[in-house]
Amino acid sequence: MSPTIYLIILLSLISGTIITLTSHHWLLAWIGLEINTLSIIPLISTLHHPRATEAATKYFLTQAAASAMILFSSMFNAWQTGTWDITQMSSTTSHILLTMALAMKLGLVPVHFWLPEVLQGSTLSTSLIIVTWQKLAPMSLIYLTIDNLSTTILVTMGLLSTIVGGWAGLNQTQTRKIMAYSSIAHLGWMIAVSSLMTNLMVMNLMIYLILTSALFWSLIYSKSKTIQDTTMTWNLSPMMTIITMTTLLSLGGLPPLTGFLPKWLILEELVTQNLIPTATIMAISALLSLFFYLRLTHTTTLTLSPNTTTTKLKWRFKPSQPTTLMLIFTTISTLFLPLTPLILL
Known part of the structure; x- marks a missing residue:
């Protein structure tokens, strides 16, 4: 991979996490998570090997499903309460959807099956990013919404x-x-x-x-x-x-x-x-x-x-x-x- 492309991908990865960390609006948080997901997929598939392609596909599908659930729970909450503020989530349905979505993002049981397979198909350096940096954005959302979960x-x-x-x-x-x-x-x-x-x-x-x-x-x-x-x-x-x-x-x-x-x-x-x-x-x-x-x-x-x-x-x-x-x-x-x-x- 070209150093310039690699730098752009890493900067996108960092900026996606920072957007989610600093947001108070659900749409901004969702945008940060999507940027984060789309940035790391090229890093996973750099090996040009069927196993790496499989890992990238599994990661994309899982994270996209989790992001869709987060967006759906926030939309449902906005429909019920009239606010998009992350800390103002009072709908029970939204709580459950958000909890499962963040669990899927993090790789918690019972939605953990993707994590070992994705790591096995990635390089050691990409695996390091997945199990460390990629946990920051979902954990920040848990921190912000913990009173309602x-x-x-x-x-x-x-x-x-x-x-x-x-x-x-x-x-x-x-x-x-x-x-x-x-x-x-x-x-x-x-x-x-x-x-x-x-x-x-x-x-x-x-x-x-x-x-x-x-x-x-x-x-x-x-x-x-x-x-x-x-x-x-x-x-x-x-x-x-x-x-x-x-x-x-x-x-x-x-x-x-x-x-x-x-x-x-x-x-x-x-x-x-x-x-x-x-x-x-x-x-x-x-x-x-x-x-x-x-x-x-x-x-x-x-x-x-x-x-x-x-x-x-x-x-x-x-x-x-x-x-x-x-x-x-x-x-x-x-x-x-x-x-x-x-x-x-």
Whole structure:
């Protein structure tokens, strides 16, 4: 792809998200989501491969259906109440339609089937954009309309997402599908607490973006598309092996790493709201996710494939791409937990 075209697509992607983030009118929010969707489709289909074309088609159909549902719910609300303001949604039908549409946009259970398939058909760098940047616009709409959405539906969807995200990820050997189910599980934690405490949802989203970006950059750097590929990480960079290990453990939510912070606070909030069965099931489902993170950790750090002499010395070469951002994100993903009192104050 030409650098100019690539820059235009990235700028359109950024501007679409910013339009949705800053809008108070439903039509503007819908326009931002459409720009966002149309911008990323060329990025998904850059490989000129049937799998990439299939992924782009699935992504387009799913996102277009979700955007149509958002537009329909806002039109129905405007017909009932006479206003297009995002925060003034009082129609019950509109609430349910909007909740399902945003769940489809994010990839929450039970409308999550498109996410693993789309990620598997995309490159690692495009997958990184889909599971991080593409979540900002729908999450902002949830943040703006949270007072009008059904708490029961949100908590139920969050609970199901954590269970399915952990359970379905156990059987995967492709790193992109593992990260897709990891994304579903993490979004489940955010959605479950969104109607109870929006500050926790925002903090969890920020930490999720940092952790996922750090791990994806490690996978991009080592070109690890399957679990078997991760066994070559040590040859490429011994330091990268340690960084990937700590990032994976942090994603699993082990103390004293950063990923423990949102799970701890969300469980505390659920118990405070007397949702003890929900908190228990979510904590158990986190163990399912932890299993496949530990499996990746094991293959990355403790397993070494049979190598020739030349491949053992790959760490001597200079990196093929800049690593500054990756170092910043991996440092934050490891050492952010001691700053918890500053965040809570």
